[in-house]
Amino acid sequence: NAGVTQTPKFQVLKTGQSMTLQCAQDMNHEYMSWYRQDPGMGLRLIHYSVGAGITDQGEVPNGYNVSRSTTEDFPLRLLSAAPSQTSVYFCASSLGGASTEAFFGQGTRLTVV
Amino acid sequence: GENVEQHPSTLSVQEGDSAVIKCTYSDSASNYFPWYKQELGKRPQLIIDIRSNVGEKKDQRIAVTLNKTAKHFSLHITETQPEDSAVYFCAASNTGNQFYFGTGTSLTVIP
Numbered sequence: 225n226a227g228v229t230q231t232p233k234f235q236v237l238k239t240g241q242s243m244t245l246q247c248a249q250d251m252n253h254e255y256m257s258w259y260r261q262d263p264g265m266g267l268r269l270i271h272y273s274v275g276a277g278i279t280d281q282g283e284v285p286n287g288y289n290v291s292r293s294t295t296e297d298f299p300l301r302l303l304s305a306a307p308s309q310t311s312v313y314f315c316a317s318s319l320g321g322a323s324t325e326a327f328f329g330q331g332t333r334l335t336v337v
Numbered sequence: 338g339e340n341v342e343q344h345p346s347t348l349s350v351q352e353g354d355s356a357v358i359k360c361t362y363s364d365s366a367s368n369y370f371p372w373y374k375q376e377l378g379k380r381p382q383l384i385i386d387i388r389s390n391v392g393e394k395k396d397q398r399i400a401v402t403l404n405k406t407a408k409h410f411s412l413h414i415t416e417t418q419p420e421d422s423a424v425y426f427c428a429a430s431n432t433g434n435q436f437y438f439g440t441g442t443s444l445t446v447i448p
Contacts, residue, residue, distance in 0.1 A: 255434035264346070266426060266438040267381070274434050282435065283338070314380065318434065325371065326436055328380040 226250050230315050230329035237305040237336045245300040245332050247315030253327075254320035256298040257282070258290065260311040261331075267314065273298055274320070305336045339364040341429050343439025350417050351447050358442045360427035361409040367429040370403060370410045371436070375424045384425075385412070417446045 231246045249256065257272035269282030273292040287309060289301040298317075302309060315329040340363040350356050362370075368389035373381035387394045387401045387410065394401050398417075403410040414421055427439040 257434060257436075259438075264440060266341075266343070266440040267428075267436075269435060269437070272434050283437075316436075320434070324369075325383050325386065328382070330380050 228315055228317050228327050228329040230313075230332050232332060233330065235332060235334050237302070237334065239305060239307060239336060241305050243302050243305065245302075245313055245315075245334075247298045247300065247329055248296050249298075249315075249317040249327070250296065251317060251319075251327065252295065253317035254295065255318040255324075256292065257316050257318075257326070258288070258298070258300045259314045259316065260284065260309075261314060262311050270300065270313075302334075307336045310334060310336045339367060339429055339431075339435075339437040341427060341437045341439045343427050343442060345442060346440065347443045347445075349445045349447060352417060352419060354417055356412075356414045356417055356421070356444055356446075358412045358425055358427070358444075359409060360411070360429075360439050361407075362429040362437075363408065364429070364431065365405075365408065366431040367437075369430045370401070371428050371430075372401060372412050373426045373428065373438075375426065375441075377423075381426060414444075417444075419446050419448050422446045 228249045258270040259267040271290040273279045313332045316326040318324045318326045371386035375381045400413040428436045430436045
């Protein structure tokens with residue numbers, strides 16, 4: 225059982241470049257979300273989805289786009305990378321509804337130079 | 338939106354001692370409070386959670402308490418061991434899809 229799988233694990237981008245962080249889950253979870261983790265700031269919600277075709281913004285959505293064409297996949301797109309987007313990114317999924325555990329992917333360490 | 342504050346940011350204890358981490362939240366609608374442990378370079382993993390209709394929950398050496406009136410909840414680790422060394426995050430949610438995390442506590446257990 226793979227759980228939540230993120231790719232790539234590491235990425236270096238130049239300022240202005242675009243890229244997509246991939247996230248897939250095989251637990252048939254309705255809810256998926258993206259977080260960024262920065263030192264001293266915990267995990268902050270970027271975007272989330274409550275099901276295929278439905279996405280919404282979290283706390284820090286600027287500079288990122290998402291889509292949810294299938295239940296399994298929830299890619300995060302950086303449109304024009306900036307050094308401020310240097311961070312560790314985590315994708316998470318949960319079954320849905322209140323009081324449900326979030327399962328995290330292994331993370332993507334992104335550096336923008 | 339929800340605001341979760343977590344203290345302390347760092348905590349060092351001697352092996353065998355207890356460790357306590359405290360969090361407060363702002364949104365009275367929050368009803369689910371998980372705690373995650375993150376080892377260096379790894380993903381956060383759930384260690385214990387509590388729902389708003391429960392005041393306390395225990396799982397072996399780990400316990401969590403919730404005071405809804407005061408909007409705070411705490412993680413208690415007893416008989417700490419070196420393998421408990423990690424960063425711990427509290428979180429709050431009222432929807433199951435939006436989790437608001439505290440800023441983390443780096444726990445070091447000294448052998």
